[in-house]
Amino acid sequence: MTIDTKTNAKFECSVDGKVQNCGERYAVGIDLGTTTISAAVIDLDTKEQVGVFTLPHESYIKRGDFSEQDVWLMLEKAESILDGIYADCGNIECIGLTGQMHGIVYVDERGAPLSNLMNWQDKRADLAIDEKLSACEKIKILTGENVSAGYGIATHFYNLAKGIVPKNACSFCSIMDLLALKLCGAKRVVVHTSVAASFGLFDIKEGCFMTDKLSALGIDEAFLPRVTKENEVVGDWRGIPVCVAIGDNQASFLGSVKDHSESVLVNFGTGSQISAVGDICDIANGVELRPLIGGKNLLCGSALCGGAAYALIEKFFRSYAQSAGFGDSSQYEIINDLAEKAYENGEKPLCVDTAFCGTRTDPCRRGKIEKIDMGNFTPSALVLGVINGMCRELFDLYSGFKLKKTQIVASGGAARKNKVLISVLEDIFGMTASLSTVKEEAATGAALFSALTVGKATYSNGFGEYIKYDTP
Numbered sequence: 232m233t234i235d236t237k238t239n240a241k242f243e244c245s246v247d248g249k250v251q252n253c254g255e256r257y258a259v260g261i262d263l264g265t266t267t268i269s270a271a272v273i274d275l276d277t278k279e280q281v282g283v284f285t286l287p288h289e290s291y292i293k294r295g296d297f298s299e300q301d302v303w304l305m306l307e308k309a310e311s312i313l314d315g316i317y318a319d320c321g322n323i324e325c326i327g328l329t330g331q332m333h334g335i336v337y338v339d340e341r342g343a344p345l346s347n348l349m350n351w352q353d354k355r356a357d358l359a360i361d362e363k364l365s366a367c368e369k370i371k372i373l374t375g376e377n378v379s380a381g382y383g384i385a386t387h388f389y390n391l392a393k394g395i396v397p398k399n400a401c402s403f404c405s406i407m408d409l410l411a412l413k414l415c416g417a418k419r420v421v422v423h424t425s426v427a428a429s430f431g432l433f434d435i436k437e438g439c440f441m442t443d444k445l446s447a448l449g450i451d452e453a454f455l456p457r458v459t460k461e462n463e464v465v466g467d468w469r470g471i472p473v474c475v476a477i478g479d480n481q482a483s484f485l486g487s488v489k490d491h492s493e494s495v496l497v498n499f500g501t502g503s504q505i506s507a508v509g510d511i512c513d514i515a516n517g518v519e520l521r522p523l524i525g526g527k528n529l530l531c532g533s534a535l536c537g538g539a540a541y542a543l544i545e546k547f548f549r550s551y552a553q554s555a556g557f558g559d560s561s562q563y564e565i566i567n568d569l570a571e572k573a574y575e576n577g578e579k580p581l582c583v584d585t586a587f588c589g590t591r592t593d594p595c596r597r598g599k600i601e602k603i604d605m606g607n608f609t610p611s612a613l614v615l616g617v618i619n620g621m622c623r624e625l626f627d628l629y630s631g632f633k634l635k636k637t638q639i640v641a642s643g644g645a646a647r648k649n650k651v652l653i654s655v656l657e658d659i660f661g662m663t664a665s666l667s668t669v670k671e672e673a674a675t676g677a678a679l680f681s682a683l684t685v686g687k688a689t690y691s692n693g694f695g696e697y698i699k700y701d702t703p
Contacts, residue, residue: 255276255322256274256275256276256322256324256687257272257273257274257275257281257320257322257323257324258272258273258275258323258324258325258326258327258678258679258681258682258687258688259271259272259273259313259316259323259325259326259327259678259681260273260326260327260328260329260482260486260671260673260674260675260676260677260678260679260680260681261309261312261313261326261327261328261329261330261407261410261674261677262328262329262330262479262482262671262673262674262677263288263305263309263328263329263330263331263406263407263410264330264331264479264500264501264673265331265350265351265352265500265501266287266288266501267285267286267287267288268285268286268288268305268308268309268312269283269284269285269286269671269673269674270282270283270284270285270312270313270316270671270674271283271486271669271670271671271674271675271677271678272316272320272678273675273678273679273682273697275324275682275687275688278696278697280669280670280675280697282316282319283670283671283674284312284315284316285671286308286311286312288300288304288305288308289304290302290304290305290348292347293347294352295354296353296354296355296357296358297349297353297354297355298349298350298352298353298354298381299346299347299348299349299350299353300347300348300350300406301347301348302336302344302346302347302348302406302409303344305348305406305410306409306410306413309410310413310414313326313414313468317469323471324471324472324682324685324687325471325472325473325474325678325681325682325684325685325687326414326468326471326472326473326474326681327474327476327477327482327676327677327678327679327680327681327682327684328407328408328410328411328473328474328475328476328477328677329407329476329477329478329479329481329482329673329674329676329677330405330406330407330410330476330479330673331350331351331405331406331479332351332405332425332426332429332478332479332480333350333351333381333382333383333429333430334348334349334350334351334353334381334383334386334405334406335348335349335383335386335387335403335404335405335430336348336349336403336404336405336406336409337396337397337400337402337403338400338401338402338403338404338409338412338420339397339399339400339401340399340401340418341418342409342412342413342417342418342419342420344409345397345399345400346397346400348406349383349386350381350406351381351382352381353380353381353386354380354381354594355380355386355389355390356370356378356379356380356381356382356385356386356388356389357380357594358389360389360392360393361392365380366380366385366388366389366392367379367380367385369388369392370384370385370388370432370448373444373447373448374432374441374444374447374448375444376431376432376441376444377592378431378432379431379591379592379594380594382429382430382431383403383405383429383430383431384430384431384432384445384448384450385431387403387450388448388449388450391448391449391450400454401454402420402454402455402456403420403454403456404420404422404456405422405426405429405476407426407476408420408421408422408426408456408476410476411465411466411473411475411476414466414468414473415465415466415467415468415473416466417465417466419457420456420457421456421457421458421459421463421465421475422456422457422458422459422475422476423458423459423460423463423475423476423477423478423522424438424458424459424460424522425477425478425480425481425521425522425523425524426476426477426478427440427456427458428478428521428522429478429521432444432445435511435520435521435522435528436511438458438460438522439458440452440455440458442455459475460522461475462474462475462524462680462683462684463475463684464684464685472681472684472685473681474680474681474684474685475684476677477524477676477677477680478521479673480498480504480506480521480529480531481521481522481523481524481529481676482672482673482674482675482676482677482680483496483498483504483506483642483672483673483676484496484506484523484529484676485523485524485675485676485679485680485693485694486667486669486671486672486673486674486675486676486677486678486679486694486698487640487642487667487669487672487675487676487698488640488667488693488698489640489693489694489695489698489700490638490692490693490695491508491527491692491693492508492692493636493637493638494507494636494637494638494639494640495507495629495632495636495638495639495640495662496639496640496641496642497625497639497640497641497642497646497656497664498537498641498642498643498646498672499537499538499541499621499641499642499643499644499645499646499652500537500538500643500644500645501537501538501539502533502534502535502536502537502538502539503533503534503536503537503538503621503624503625503643504531504532504533504534504537504625505531505532505625505628505629506521506529506530506531506532507529507530507632507634507636508523508527508528508529508530509528509529509530509632509633509634510528511528512633517532517590517591517592517628517631518530518531518532518628518631518632519531519532519533524680524683524690525690530632530634532625532628532629532631532632533591533628534585534586534590534621534624534625534628535586535588535589535590535591536585536586536587536588536598537621537624537625537645538643538644538645539587539588540585540587540598540617540620540621541566541617541618541621541645541649543587543617544566544613544614544617545561545562545563545566548562548565548566548610549561549562563648566610566614567648567649567651569610569611569614569615570611570614570615570618570649570651571650571651572611573611573612573614573615574615574651574654574655578609578611578612578615579607579612580612580615580616580618580619581600581601581602581603581607581608581612581613581615581616582600582601582602582616582620583598583599583600583601583613583616583617583619583620584598584599584600584601584620584624585598585617585620585621585624586598586624598620600613600616615651615655618649618651618652618655619655619659621652622652622655622656622659622660623659626659626660629660636662637662638662638663638664638665639656639657639660639662639663639664639665640664640665640666640667640700641653641656641664641665641666641667642666642667642669642672643672646666647666647670653666665700665701666700666701667698667699667700667701668698668699668700668701669697669698669699675697679694679697
């Protein structure tokens with residue numbers, strides 16, 4: 232695969248920087264994440280993952296209350312990866328897309344972007360718009376529904392109230408829907424229910440937006456994107472079918488979990504999530520119901536500061552090392568070693584609440600460190616406490632599932648690189664944890680979804696033939 236010097240993609244699962252040519256038919260998945268763009272290539276004959284590519288897109292334009300990313304930069308880098316894969320294996324049967332949910336980008340009547348991506352970390356909807364009420368509070372009053380900041384409907388409602396919706400905007404979509412438009416040269420947005428539901432004010436049972444409640448917010452039904460619950464092909468790229476994009480949570484589940492009836496998926500990315508197949512009767516407070524595929528739904532609990540909590544503690548130690556004259560090198564290896572020794576020696580972790588970014592239901596909540604005494608305030612107890620807090624936050628969300636599973640499947644780079652994290656998960660949940668050997672699970676799930684869409688793969692309570700586990 233030819234590497235564009237502007238992108239410098241990292242090849243995590245390849246031979247000599249190229250897709251391993253093991254068969255004759257491939258499915259490709261692209262994942263436009265919060266910090267990286269990833270791709271996975273699946274050999275449909277051997278049912279093996281033969282190429283995985285990851286690229287930081289470095290697209291942030293604004294952070295803070297207004298969290299925005301450059302859509303053109305993200306699209307350019309995604310297409311560069313796809314071009315390289317195509318050069319290696321032209322016999323691609325289908326392309327699947329996924330990416331970060333909740334966020335929106337405005338488009339015009341030609342399907343061209345008119346704004347940056349206002350992503351899931353955007354907090355503008357928590358700002359006051361009317362009589363000291365925030366956009367989220369106003370939505371609750373007008374509709375009776377809770378829509379969190381960072382969700383597309385809340386962001387759009389704030390923009391309407393402030394008069395900052397682009398003049399020629401005719402709709403909005405997710406970043407992965409925008410990539411589908413760009414690849415296929417299409418003009419009209421098509422959004423899968425798994426993505427549409429992430430915007431807010433969506434009726435999962437009926438598979439459509441709550442148009443009456445949106446009307447109360449002054450949002451015209453004609454402005455909403457077209458929604459499909461079907462496995463739909465939206466167009467083609469170089470003659471290859473491009474399938475409708477699905478949410479990254481759903482894609483990760485499809486790409487990680489063999490048995491959808493018995494497993495709960497724990498994923499650590501920038502945030503963290505816990506997911507399991509269930510239904511509306513299985514929901515308690517703090518848990519979302521999200522469309523999956525084939526009429527199934529996912530229960531999902533999300534922590535806003537998952538892997539970012541561990542990144543924060545690494546930043547803390549790096550800052551100290553730099554101040555002490557040891558340079559600005561990564562401290563992950565050191566803090567991983569601290570955690571491992573603390574766990575093996577039975578050191579009690581500090582009590583750390585890792586809600587450093589708040590929660591979906593309480594954006595003003597902040598993290599804390601408690602029960603410090605003269606003997607336990609050590610670097611190792613602090614690091615282990617952060618890991619414990621990350622796992623505990625997900626267990627608390629799992630406690631809101633009115634169902635029980637028998638096995639944990641862990642995914643994400645943090646789970647793969649930190650074996651103490653897996654051990655703590657097992658301790659807290661009281662279940663055995665397995666690690667999916669699949670890398671870039673969301674991109675893999677998108678590839679498998681696309682193969683199912685074009686009739687090149689079958690789904691039976693999961694894509695078990697394509698997924699293997701390691702037991703730590």
